[in-house]
Amino acid sequence: MSTPPLVSIVLPAKDQAPFIDDALRSLALQFPDPGVLQVIMIDDGSTDGTGELARAHVEHLPRLQVIRNEEAVGLASARNQGFQLAEADAIGFMDGDDWMARGHVATLFSELARLDVDFVRCDHVTVTGGRRALVRAPQGRRAVPLDPRDSILPETHSTMVDYPYAWAGLFHRRVLTRGLLHFDEGLFTAEDRPWIWRLHLRADSYAVVESPGLMYRRGVSTSLTQIYDERQLDFGRSYRLAFDVLRADAEAERFWPKLARQFLAICAHHRGRRAAMTPQLRARQAEVITAGLSEIPPHVLREQMAGLDTRRAGLLRPLLPGAAPSRSFLPPRSTRSSRPEMQAGVSA
Amino acid sequence: MIALLAASTLYQVASLAALADAGALPSGQRRVLVLANGSQQPELTTPLQQAPGFAELSTRFDAVVDLAELIWPRRPQAFSPREEELLMWQRLLRSHWGLGSEPVTLYLESIQVNPAMALARIFHDAPITVHSDGLMSYGPTRNRLPVAVAQRLDALVYVDLVPGLTPVLLREFAPQLTPVPRAPLAAVFRELAAATRPSAAATSLSGAGDVALMLGQYLVPLGVLTPEQQAELDEQMLVAALHAGARTVAYKPHPSVSAGSTAALREEAAELGLALVVLPDEVPAELLMLWLTPRVVISGFSTSLFTAAELFGLPAAAVGFELVGPELSPYQNSNRVPLVLADAVLGPGASVTGPELQGLVDAVAYCMQSHRLPQLREDAEAFLTRHPRLRDRYIKQRRLRALGLPSAQRRTVVTGRSPRAMARRVLQARLGEEGAQATIARLSAARHSLRHTPRRAVGKLGSTLVSWSKTPQRASRS
Numbered sequence: 001m002s003t004p005p006l007v008s009i010v011l012p013a014k015d016q017a018p019f020i021d022d023a024l025r026s027l028a029l030q031f032p033d034p035g036v037l038q039v040i041m042i043d044d045g046s047t048d049g050t051g052e053l054a055r056a057h058v059e060h061l062p063r064l065q066v067i068r069n070e071e072a073v074g075l076a077s078a079r080n081q082g083f084q085l086a087e088a089d090a091i092g093f094m095d096g097d098d099w100m101a102r103g104h105v106a107t108l109f110s111e112l113a114r115l116d117v118d119f120v121r122c123d124h125v126t127v128t129g130g131r132r133a134l135v136r137a138p139q140g141r142r143a144v145p146l147d148p149r150d151s152i153l154p155e156t157h158s159t160m161v162d163y164p165y166a167w168a169g170l171f172h173r174r175v176l177t178r179g180l181l182h183f184d185e186g187l188f189t190a191e192d193r194p195w196i197w198r199l200h201l202r203a204d205s206y207a208v209v210e211s212p213g214l215m216y217r218r219g220v221s222t223s224l225t226q227i228y229d230e231r232q233l234d235f236g237r238s239y240r241l242a243f244d245v246l247r248a249d250a251e252a253e254r255f256w257p258k259l260a261r262q263f264l265a266i267c268a269h270h271r272g273r274r275a276a277m278t279p280q281l282r283a284r285q286a287e288v289i290t291a292g293l294s295e296i297p298p299h300v301l302r303e304q305m306a307g308l309d310t311r312r313a314g315l316l317r318p319l320l321p322g323a324a325p326s327r328s329f330l331p332p333r334s335t336r337s338s339r340p341e342m343q344a345g346v347s348a
Numbered sequence: 349m350i351a352l353l354a355a356s357t358l359y360q361v362a363s364l365a366a367l368a369d370a371g372a373l374p375s376g377q378r379r380v381l382v383l384a385n386g387s388q389q390p391e392l393t394t395p396l397q398q399a400p401g402f403a404e405l406s407t408r409f410d411a412v413v414d415l416a417e418l419i420w421p422r423r424p425q426a427f428s429p430r431e432e433e434l435l436m437w438q439r440l441l442r443s444h445w446g447l448g449s450e451p452v453t454l455y456l457e458s459i460q461v462n463p464a465m466a467l468a469r470i471f472h473d474a475p476i477t478v479h480s481d482g483l484m485s486y487g488p489t490r491n492r493l494p495v496a497v498a499q500r501l502d503a504l505v506y507v508d509l510v511p512g513l514t515p516v517l518l519r520e521f522a523p524q525l526t527p528v529p530r531a532p533l534a535a536v537f538r539e540l541a542a543a544t545r546p547s548a549a550a551t552s553l554s555g556a557g558d559v560a561l562m563l564g565q566y567l568v569p570l571g572v573l574t575p576e577q578q579a580e581l582d583e584q585m586l587v588a589a590l591h592a593g594a595r596t597v598a599y600k601p602h603p604s605v606s607a608g609s610t611a612a613l614r615e616e617a618a619e620l621g622l623a624l625v626v627l628p629d630e631v632p633a634e635l636l637m638l639w640l641t642p643r644v645v646i647s648g649f650s651t652s653l654f655t656a657a658e659l660f661g662l663p664a665a666a667v668g669f670e671l672v673g674p675e676l677s678p679y680q681n682s683n684r685v686p687l688v689l690a691d692a693v694l695g696p697g698a699s700v701t702g703p704e705l706q707g708l709v710d711a712v713a714y715c716m717q718s719h720r721l722p723q724l725r726e727d728a729e730a731f732l733t734r735h736p737r738l739r740d741r742y743i744k745q746r747r748l749r750a751l752g753l754p755s756a757q758r759r760t761v762v763t764g765r766s767p768r769a770m771a772r773r774v775l776q777a778r779l780g781e782e783g784a785q786a787t788i789a790r791l792s793a794a795r796h797s798l799r800h801t802p803r804r805a806v807g808k809l810g811s812t813l814v815s816w817s818k819t820p821q822r823a824s825r826s
Binding site: 022025026029049099100101102125130131132133134213215 | 388389391392420421422423425426611
């Protein structure tokens with residue numbers, strides 16, 4: 001096959017045996033000729049035969065490559081690994097437990113070319129058992145080129161930086177060449193936060209387009225957001241990387257309120273789940289949050305703290321830099337379970 | 349007059365085409381086929397309109413419309429419009445589907461659930477005919493029908509799949525019963541089979557004399573079986589194929605089964621000395637029967653077992669009643685009558701026919717929905733007294749006791765320190781010391797621990813043994 005593929009899809013999967021067939025079957029239905037689609041599947045340390053199941057699909061996906069990592073490297077690193085093999089000028093992502101409606105990628109591909117933008121984004125459909133719900137990308141203006149920087153604010157509402165799903169869109173190779181598509185290595189959670197900020201601060205153009213549909217499976221118990229362990233504390237590291245990205249921007253002051261508000265929301269969310277943690281983990285989490293908060297310009301932090309509701313403010317006030325020693329060793333008052341992190345919108 | 353005929357599968361479209369061919373649909377009506385694909389993941393399956401042979405089937409209708417496409421990403425089963433928007437829906441559907449202002453009649457399957465219920469509510473003044481969706485129409489109505497729907501029920505039209513058996517569905521409303529002869533449906537499937545190209549795998553098997561067609565049923569997502577029990581059911585189907593003298597098993601997996609479980613099954617088949625060929629064809633099982641003319645058709649309680657036996661005269665074998673029966677809960681589960689029918693008519697050593705079969709189905713139906721079918725009580729009581737063997741096989745003791753029906757079994761409470769001890773005690777009581785020892789040895793050789801899976805372990809022994817209650821502390825035995 002000498003002609004390069006039209007689209008390269010990077011698909012990392014760890015222990016997705018029950019779902020990987022659906023994902024790959026749907027990829028085979030994306031173009032009339034599936035030969036134009038390169039699929040780079042990274043079997044990231046699966047122990048349930050996900051990789052073998054994937055390999056069987058080469059019959060219908062001639063450009064399917066399965067890369068095996070004996071040890072899991074995590075979503076961020078696995079995606080980067082996929083870039084090295086991507087041959088097409090259009091690059092997209094997929095998760096191993098999702099699937100797409102027919103022609104979804106083909107539509108994104110033609111829209112990316114027609115609008116001549118750095119990247120396109122799309123809506124998705126959450127599937128929870130038999131229940132389905134359409135989730136709109138938070139940008140009402142559709143199918144026209146937009147400046148990604150103009151879609152970051154306002155901080156009071158959910159915007160495109162609160163929609164950091166790599167799999168909901170398609171990216172031109174020039175974004176990869178400029179280093180905007182890479183994920184920070186070794187992050188196990190919230191890896192998409194510094195990524196989306198980098199993209200929206202530095203890319204030149206994008207568009208939100210209508211597409212046949214992307215199906216996002218929810219309520220899968222193996223999902224990382226259900227268990228709370230050391231890896232989840234990576235949200236602190238992820239956000240501090242996002243802080244770095246923003247600090248390097250000429251208009252950092254303009255966007256700090258948004259990023260600060262996002263961070264406070266995610267901290268409150270994680271703090272709300274502390275009942276499910278060991279005391280050690282709880283203490284570590286408090287450190288992570290305090291360290292993050294201390295990087296936010298003090299006047300921005302003050303302003304955004306004042307805008308929080310009482311529950312969130314109550315959760316975070318003891319962790320503010322310079323606050324009285326944390327009471328994190330005391331048993332938590334509330335044991336209510338929280339929404340999964342993916343849903344932790346900033347505006348709520 | 350316009351007839352809106354709803355179908356969720358290609359089988360249903362074929363069945364409606366057969367109704368048309370048999371003259372069971374009034375002539376002079378404009379027939380609009382309303383597709384409502386029932387797949388969990390319609391994105392991954394061939395749309396019904398593009399299925400091979402659909403074009404031929406659709407010649408029986410004046411127009412084809414697609415409800416599933418209209419309401420996507422919502423699935424038709426979840427289509428439940430709000431009361432105050434129903435009138436708007438009717439106006440929009442009438443204009444979208446070009447129905448004008450002509451009166452509409454509805455032909456619906458699975459009347460108790462959406463989208464049938466939604467269509468009945470939207471077209472609130474349309475007379476309703478229910479067309480059968482296989483074996484389930486022999487069982488009782490599961491949900492309460494709103495009075496406004498029940499008042500409009502004209503008829504239940506059904507293919508006479510179990511010859512002579514009268515369906516219980518909707519009996520409380522006494523609709524007109526219109527059995528459709530089997531021949532037109534067989535003819536429609538022949539037509540479909542001729543218009544469709546079998547896969548290479550299916551082609552390679554046609555003409556081979558020793559093929560068993562295994563129709564997979566996937567009961568894990570329904571919460572009926574655990575993955576281990578599902579594997580066991582699949583294994584039992586393979587064993588049945590072996591007993592029927594097959595050397596090759598042509599396996600049609602349930603559409604939602606992943607390739608992974610196929611691999612496990614392949615190994616299992618190899619151990620039994622059977623070749624397993626997985627059929628990728630996305631077609632009704634009836635087409636595979638016609639292409640392969642298998643030595644035997646094997647399944648759990650699929651309607652296709654009866655189409656095999658009654659439409660095409662193929663031997664059909666139902667397996668797994670002992671495994672599935674105890675797990676099917678609540679007793680009202682709509683799969684119960686199909687399961688009982690499959691076992692009683694096509695199960696191992698089964699021979700229930702005629703009035704006895706009707707009596708059994710009515711009695712089971714009464715036990716499932718006693719408050720809805722009080723008129724069946726007297727006959728059920730008489731039947732259960734006359735047929736203790738059928739009673740003990742098909743009706744749970746708890747159900748009999750709850751309804752105050754004749755139940756010969758005495759309940760013995762078995763106690764013990766652990767599930768293992770209790771399982772051992774039940775075995776001893778039933779098989780004697782020696783038999784129990786031998787059984788336990790056999791089970792541990794097969795790596796089934798009594799401690800972990802007492803129910804499954806005992807299930808291994810077959811129907812003659814015991815049924816377990818959910819809590820191991822209170823196992824009952826005869």
